[in-house]
Amino acid sequence: VEASIPEPQRAAWKKFSKKEFSTKDEFQAETVQHIETTLARSLFNCDEAAAYSGTALAFRDRLVIAWNKTQQNQTFADPKQKVHESDVKLNKVADLSLEFLMGRALDNAMLNTGMKDIAADGVSDLGFRMEDIISQERDAALGNGGLGRLAACFLDSLASLNYPAWGYALRYRYGIFKQEIIDGYQVEIPDYWLDFNPWEFPRHDVTVDIQFYGNVRKETDESGKQVSVWENGEIVTAVAYDAPIPGYGTKTTNNLRLWSSKAAQGEFDFTKFNSGEYEASVADQQRAETISAVLYPNDSLERGKELRLKQQYFWCAASLFDIVRRFKKSKKAWTEFPNQVAIQLNDTHPTLAIPELQRILIDQEGLEWDEAWSIVQQTFGYTNHTVLPEALEKWSVPLIQHLLPRHLQIIYDINLHFLQFVERNFPKDRDMLGRVSIIEESQPKMVRMAYLAVIGSHKVNGVAELHSDLIKTTIFKDFVRIYGPDKFTNVTNGITPRRWLHQANPRLSQLIASKLGGYEFLKDLTLLHKLEAYVDDKEFRKEFQAIKHANKVRLAEYIKTANKVTVNPSSLFDIQVKRIHEYKRQQLNIFGVIHRYLELKDMSAEERKKVQPRVSIFGGKAAPGYWMAKTIIHLVNQVAQVINNDAEIGDLLKVVFLEDYNVSKAEIIIPASDISEHISTAGTEASGTSNMKFVLNGGLVIGTCDGANIEITREVGEDNIFLFGNLSEDVEDLRHAHFYSADGFRLDPALQRVFDTIKSGTFGDANSFSALINSILEHGDYYLVSDDFKSYVDTQKLIDEAYGNQEEWLTKTITSVSRMGFFSSDRCIEEYAEAIWNVEPVLPKEDTA
Ligand code: OX2
Secondary structure, three states: OOOOOOHHHHHHHHHHOOOOOOOHHHHHHHHHHHHHHHOOOOOOOOOHHHHHHHHHHHHHHHHHHHHHHHHHHHHOOOHHHOOOHHHOOOOEEEEEOOOEEEEOOHHHHHHHOOOHHHHHHHHHHOOOOHHHHHOOOOOEEEOOOHHHHHHHHHHHHHHHOOOOEEEEEEOOOEOOOEEEEEOOEEEEEOOEOOOOOOOOEEEEEEEEEEEEOOEEEEEEOOOOOEEEEEEOOEEEEEEEEEEEEEOOOOOOEEEEEEEEEEEOOOOOOHHHHHOOOHHHHHHHHHHHHHOOOEOOOOOOOOOOOHHHHHHHHHHHHHHHHHHHHHHHHOOOOHHHHHHHEEEEEEOOOOOOHHHHHHHHHHHHOOOOHHHHHHHHHHHEEEEOOOOOHHHOOEEEHHHHHHHOHHHHHHHHHHHHHHHHHHHHHOOOOHHHHHHHOOEEOOOOOEEEHHHHHHHOOOEEEEOOHHHHHHHHHOOOHHHHHHHOHHHEEEOOOOEOHHHHHHHOOHHHHHHHHHHHOOHHHHOOHHHHHHHHHHOOOHHHHHHHHHHHHHHHHHHHHHHHHHHOOOOOOOOEEEEEEOOOOHHHOHHHHHHHHHHHHHHHHHOOHHHHOOOOOEEEEEEOOOOOOOHHHHHHHHHHHHHHHHHHOOOOOHHHEEEEEEOOOOHHHHHHHHHHOOEEEEOOOOOOOOOOOHHHHHHHOOOEEEEOOOOOHHHHHHHHOHHHOEEOOOOHHHHHHHHHHHHHOOOOOOOOHHHHHHHHHHHOOOOOOHHHHHHHHHHHHOOOOOOOHHHHHHHHHHHHHHHHHHHHOHHHHHHHHHHHHHOOHHHEHHHHHHHHHHHHHOOOOOOOHHHHO
16 A cells, blocks of 8 residues: 655645754753653653653654654665665665663763753753763663674664664563672562663554464465465464664664564454453463563573574564565565675574575465575575584474474475585585584484574674684584685674763763864774874873773762772772673682782781782673572672671772673773773683773773684784683693593692682682582583683782883773774674675765765
8 A cells, every 4th residue: 555645745744744853942842842741740740750751752753753764765765866876785784683782772862863962951951960861761681791782782883884774683571680689699680671661663553473383284386386385373463663773973763673472363362251261361462472571581501492482483584574575565576685685693593584584485485495595595694603512502303393394394405405415515424414414313303503594694704703713613614614614704893982982981082082183983983093192192191091080980989889888999990790601700700809818818917008909890690590600699799798898908809799780880880990801711702892892991901812802902912901821722622631631630729729718618608609619620620710720810910010000001001992993893884794795875865965
């Protein structure tokens, strides 16, 4: 149905079309109007929450105007307006990610539209402080950690660079749980974040019916062709909820589409309802709604739950339907599909999109297998984020058979074609077939999702150089032989400087702008290199140092309120904030803290005077079922309790565990670090992204030769980072030695003493921590804590010494900031666009004239 307004009436329409506010008066008028009418509040009952809501709605309107224009422009771009028509491809990138860890939206919207100062001034006239208003907003926490935050940074870059791109995910009713620490233990509280979310638009008219279960019937169509019909399934409806994603310094406003599940129409059983069986009649409804109810709280760990698989298919099928629906409107030939659409798979979670697109093309659109498969392969790109075996997704064949019978057939057919291809090309290597088969011949049989993702994509990338090399030599080694090395590439992760510098550290951003002649660096972070010229500039150094101190004071105040612990902002702030995981080795950090404490206790009062005071700050959530991670949290809290109350130690050492680490807290914590810890066992952390954020904000890193630490070292120089520990190429031998070494397992005496202290009950019931210690002493120390301990504590010593020379420290931090240009997520997006998606920006109309 043609829904657009006919030409003669458009003038009237345009006359009343809403304009973006641009002055303080206009902003205030809209804010007050929203408070009074949309929210039905008044002068007499407007609290900070209402002021936030009014401000957010005013900004939402502003974004929506730009958003409507962007969507119009991207869909119906007038070729005559384009400068180089032949260069412009109207592709749309679809970023399929089960997680988008967005954080707060208002501050971001104000900064990206350049209206924050006007708005701050405006709300101040109305009796509010902008900081208070901003802090009313709840984080949109639809992710676990780095993977979800990366997707959020990518959305910011895609819009800022004017790429026509949509993110697709699920509208979880509950985001990542809220963490409370009670008596030193993590307790999980549900995060019901939707009671007021001004940023989303329900699109009740954009729905897709998704099928589960049922059976597959073969039939012959009119042309005599055998076709498969998937029938008798259960239907659940996907409803779209859209959120605008504003670019920085551009009118381009992209879309994040979140699918919510509800019972399909007709599923509500009125007979039951009318006969009084209320419960039964709502049961179906509730079952349908369960699909998008909750984000799985595991980071880098798969558990094979049926509901999770349902989530994955529900989201993939709805998103693909949406993409295909839009493509079909263009009436282009199917062979054009990969030129019009690029779909990026954020890890293996969306891999079902591969058999789903193949199914649409052969079962619904009537394409032949080979033609369809070529379209599928050209369309998808796959980003791998881990080589950890426990994180590699596998789904049992019987489960897929039950839930998605047609997809299982297609997966088997994909596998058959693939294995025949391998057999033809490697006739002598019979073992290869078993190794690379999508189906693992276990009991029950399992579908290896990473292999399906590799086979169904035209490019596979890792997220940092070391990691991209590792995937080629470990998990995907055979596939490099099969497809050749060009299918595999690297795109080193990045971060958006808008949120992680401009928003989180406005004073530093301003100082940089004052030296670089404006905020251009926020769009081209490589311009930071010009700062190096100021490394000896007295005034600049003073201000840079003052900013760091102010950020530490702010964090100290937060710690005082949240933890009731007083820390001295002049101490060295040592921070490790990230998901709690054995491979990330928070246990190494806390053992190091205990070692430091024991050394302090050994010292004379005279010796203690020479010590560099330090605050060790931890933060991060443990997956609710991950016992060892929870034990680590418990140990940190117990150690904090003892050390912080030891009068002899005073300010020399404080330990803090910050509850409920999330994006908005990261914005306070990261700018306040002197040192941050990125100390994973070499070869286990694919990239890490907070390492980049810390350095960009004038902190240094203690880290292993792992993930992006290596490239950070390349950029900032070896003198400006503290590397320690064994290298990834030695990890396998070291692990082996723990079990088989002839001279047995000799523990570093300092670490032995740490263990003895824990066992003596200094930090509470020793039994609580025995599993942690035994994982090292008796179960092979898989993460090589004992191997790296000495090198770790020695390096911490070097850090104390280096920090003692404040002038040199300052030089290191300024130099490092100026060399971080490479790590902008804008650079990543340009690399994806060029090497994987083959897509060009679509400039907003105003800018193309
Ligand atoms: C994380 C990786 O662990 C981390 O190293 C990386 O920086 C981040 O993804 C973004 O690429 N789940 N989370 C990750 O991998 C998986 C799987």
